Amino acid sequence: GPSQPSNRESNQEPDQPNKEPNQEVGPTNEDDEGFNNCDRMIFTKRFEAMDDRKKWLLKSGKFVEDVLYDLGMRCKFHNLVHSFIIDCEDRFVQSGFTNNELMEIREASDKQGEMQIDDELLNYISTFAKNSTEEIREALYALHPNLTRNYNPINDFKYEHIRTTVSDWVRLLEMKPNPLTMTNLPESWFRVNVWRTIDIAFSDIPFMFFVG
Incomplete structure (x- = not known):
């Protein structure tokens, strides 16, 4: 209620x-x-x-x-x-x-209510359910019909956002030393490397701009 x-x-x-x-x-x-x-x-x-x-x-x-x-x-x-x-x-x-x-x-x-995710998008997300970052990288660069020559910025942005987000997090996970395990990083680092995932999520909405 x-x-x-x-x-x-x-x-x-x-x-x-x-x-x-x-x-x-x-x-x-x-x-x-x-x-x-x-x-x-x-x-x-x-x-x-x-x-x-x-x-x-x-x-x-x-x-x-x-x-x-x-x-x-x-x-x-x-x-x-x-x-x-x-x-x-x-x-x-x-x-x-x-x-x-x-x-x-x-x-x-x-x-x-809760937003619903279509099955095709869920299937794309599931392609990154791997056991290693090497396998995730392989999935990242696999061809996808919504991300090649027929890419539509209005309809297919969600696929690009998922791929970009996964790529960003793989990069962070593979860094040595891993910054995600550090406790003294400034908020500005998180704005650039972590919170940008949220900012970019709204890039397909006209006239919406995020300032970190």
């Missing part, structure tokens, strides 16, 4: 905004140098390019994207709202919505 408001939310009136926590406490990670003026300009341009007809309109009359933008402009450090991502457990995000609005957002998320 839909998620219920936490205790800290239930102390507020359903139609009253939640109390805003202090956003000057500090960054979410030690590499965060703050959400500067340049970041704000880029964030604002992305927001102003949005079409109101494609925004999420709540029953209260608020656009979710408008609320996230207002929150983002008040942030002192980088936050998920700067990518227009809603984290309903973030007290700062909660401060922009009433409890009724948060409930509506959660209920909509619950109704989406």
Whole structure:
């Protein structure tokens, strides 16, 4: 069923905004140098390019994207709202919505259900279920009809993303010493070598850009 408001939310009136926590406490990670003026300009341009007809309109009359933008402009450090991502457990995000609005957002998320992966794509993924990186490399460079001359950037990007991701991880696994076993690597290393897998996953969506 839909998620219920936490205790800290239930102390507020359903139609009253939640109390805003202090956003000057500090960054979410030690590499965060703050959400500067340049970041704000880029964030604002992305927001102003949005079409109101494609925004999420709540029953209260608020656009979710408008609320996230207002929150983002008040942030002192980088936050998920700067990518227009809603984290309903973030007290700062909660401060922009009433409890009724948060409930509506959660209920909509619950109704989406799990995404289904087609059998052909699952079969391609299973070709990398090997016992060694040598065998995985052999599978990586095997010809595939969706990745050769008939490649379609719109329909076949998912195959390319899988192959690129597997290739990246094979490279990391084969490095000596293995960086994945180290504990003192900076967050910037993970952005370049690990989190890029997530960033690239959305490359086929028009006008969506990730800035690490």
